[in-house]
Amino acid sequence: MNAEQKRLAREILADAVEKPDPGERVVFIAQACGTDSELRQLVDALVQAHEQAGDFLQQTIAVGEDNLIGEGPGTVIGRYKLLQEIGEGGFGLVFMAEQLEPFQRKVALKIIKAGMDTREVIARFEAERQALALMDHPNIARVLDAGATESGRPFFVMELVKGIPITAYCDQHNLSTAERLNLFIKVCHAVQHAHQKGIIHRDLKPSNVMSCGAQASNSGA
Amino acid sequence: MNVDRLELAETTPPEELLALDEALVRLEGFDAQAAELINLRFFAGFTQQQAADLLGLSKRTADRLWTFARAFLFKEIQADQ
Numbered sequence: 554m555n556a557e558q559k560r561l562a563r564e565i566l567a568d569a570v571e572k573p574d575p576g577e578r579v580v581f582i583a584q585a586c587g588t589d590s591e592l593r594q595l596v597d598a599l600v601q602a603h604e605q606a607g608d609f610l611q612q613t614i615a616v617g618e619d620n621l622i623g624e625g626p627g628t629v630i631g632r633y634k635l636l637q638e639i640g641e642g643g644f645g646l647v648f649m650a651e652q653l654e655p656f657q658r659k660v661a662l663k664i665i666k667a668g669m670d671t672r673e674v675i676a677r678f679e680a681e682r683q684a685l686a687l688m689d690h691p692n693i694a695r696v697l698d699a700g701a702t703e704s705g706r707p708f709f710v711m712e713l714v715k716g717i718p719i720t721a722y723c724d725q726h727n728l729s730t731a732e733r734l735n736l737f738i739k740v741c742h743a744v745q746h747a748h749q750k751g752i753i754h755r756d757l758k759p760s761n762v763m764s765c766g767a768q769a770s771n772s773g774a
Numbered sequence: 775m776n777v778d779r780l781e782l783a784e785t786t787p788p789e790e791l792l793a794l795d796e797a798l799v800r801l802e803g804f805d806a807q808a809a810e811l812i813n814l815r816f817f818a819g820f821t822q823q824q825a826a827d828l829l830g831l832s833k834r835t836a837d838r839l840w841t842f843a844r845a846f847l848f849k850e851i852q853a854d855q
Contacts, residue, residue: 563805563808566845567839599845599849602846606844609848
């Protein structure tokens with residue numbers, strides 16, 4: 554299919570679905586495609602898909618402009634005050650935060666990005682929190698608390714791991730191959746712990762494995 | 775431990791996201807701008823107006839492109855099943 558046929562397919566589809574009368578629509582498509590049967594076949598398939606698509610991809614899009622104003626340093630969520638952003642994933646933001654009560658301490662607070670709080674993302678986020686909560690391993694960041702913002706977006710609070718990505722740590726400390734492997738064995742033990750609990754991380758990478766001296770800690774499931 | 779909750783969370787079938795991803799690759803091959811629009815709206819969470827501005831399209835053109843992109847992806851995903 555050439556570029557002109559592709560362009561026509563797009564335009565004919567968009568025009569066709571704006572015609573509410575099915576009869577009128579069929580006539581329009583027939584005229585617009587003329588004798589190009591390849592084009593006709595594609596347009597017919599697209600129109601059919603359009604009719605059957607229902608709310609496919611639609612529920613994700615209902616983002617009001619208001620929702621795009623997100624949390625940032627200084628924002629207070631429940632008993633946590635956000636200090637600075639320390640990480641960003643596809644759907645979530647991680648902040649260093651200060652717990653204000655019952656005692657003050659620094660924690661890591663992970664929250665869904667403003668405007669990304671679709672049903673699907675929330676479900677995945679909840680699964681991550683739940684998975685982390687099942688973990689009980691010195692080298693896996695612990696979940697301390699969970700809740701939702703005033704606008705209903707879920708967040709969870711983890712212990713703050715003050716470390717740097719494991720690869721940077723190895724380079725900064727000029728670790729030998731044997732030392733690197735020893736560190737890696739600790740990572741493997743933490744991952745094995747997760748696997749024994751039936752959890753697969755699916756996003757293991759150096760920036761998710763923080764190292765701070767004796768420990769390697771692994772966050773995010 | 776609330777196992778029910780975990781089950782609930784897993785109702786987001788990874789196969790669906792995988793199928794969408796594969797369909798997106800095919801859309802990119804067919805019409806790169808349409809795939810870009812899907813990425814901006816579905817994955818990056820931009821509004822239609824914002825996505826249109828980023829792509830240098832009028833809102834109306836972006837709406838028409840969206841109609842096409844959505845139908846194309848739906849068709850591809852159905853064909854896979």
